[in-house]
Amino acid sequence: MNALFRRLSALLAAFVLAACASAPPGAGLTGEGTVNSITEVKQASTGASVAGSIGGALLGGWLGSNVGGGTGQVIATTVGATAGSVAGSTAAGQASAVTAWDVSVRFEDGIDRIVRVMQPPAFRPGARVRVANGTVTPL
Numbered sequence: 001m002n003a004l005f006r007r008l009s010a011l012l013a014a015f016v017l018a019a020c021a022s023a024p025p026g027a028g029l030t031g032e033g034t035v036n037s038i039t040e041v042k043q044a045s046t047g048a049s050v051a052g053s054i055g056g057a058l059l060g061g062w063l064g065s066n067v068g069g070g071t072g073q074v075i076a077t078t079v080g081a082t083a084g085s086v087a088g089s090t091a092a093g094q095a096s097a098v099t100a101w102d103v104s105v106r107f108e109d110g111i112d113r114i115v116r117v118m119q120p121p122a123f124r125p126g127a128r129v130r131v132a133n134g135t136v137t138p139l
Contacts, residue, residue, distance in 0.1 A: 027134045029113055035127045035136075036112060042097040045114070053085045060084020063120040101134050105129060 015055040023131045064080025065073060115136050123129060 014059055019102035029107075029115060029131050030133065031107045031109075032128065032130050032139065033105040033107040033127050035121075035123055035129055036106055037125050038104075038121050039102045040114075041100050043100040044097050056087050057081045058084070062088075103129075105131060105136070107131075 057135035058067050058077075058081075060083050061081035061085070064076035064078070067073060067080075098118070101117050101119075101121055103117055103121060104110050104112055105115060113131075115131055115134060117134070117136055121136065123136070123138045129136050130139055
């Protein structure tokens with residue numbers, strides 16, 4: 001049983017590191033272009049999703065460990081922890097979601113790129129804008 005919890009802990013640690021490593025779209029872009037479109041999106045909070053995932057995994061693993069015995073108990077614990085992790089992450093992420101806007105910009109090089117901004121845009125499609133490290137300002 002200890003080996004199972006070590007594997008589960010390693011899996012959760014990898015998940016946490018992967019979740020923390022992702023950057024919002026357009027974080028490193030710089031240049032000028034024209035706004036193609038603006039789309040409102042709900043962005044889940046990474047911290048809440050991770051906490052929900054860990055809590056769900058622990059609860060699901062505990063519930064699964066109370067089922068049967070031997071190999072069946074190990075399988076039930078694994079399935080419970082996995083299902084609990086997914087359910088907890090989804091529930092916590094949706095509960096703490098914030099509004100963001102994905103701004104599609106056609107840069108001067110002709111390539112369309114998405115920049116996610118956290119404040120309501122002060123421009124409309126067709127406007128000329130400057131993008132600098134994830135911020136979009138009208139020209």
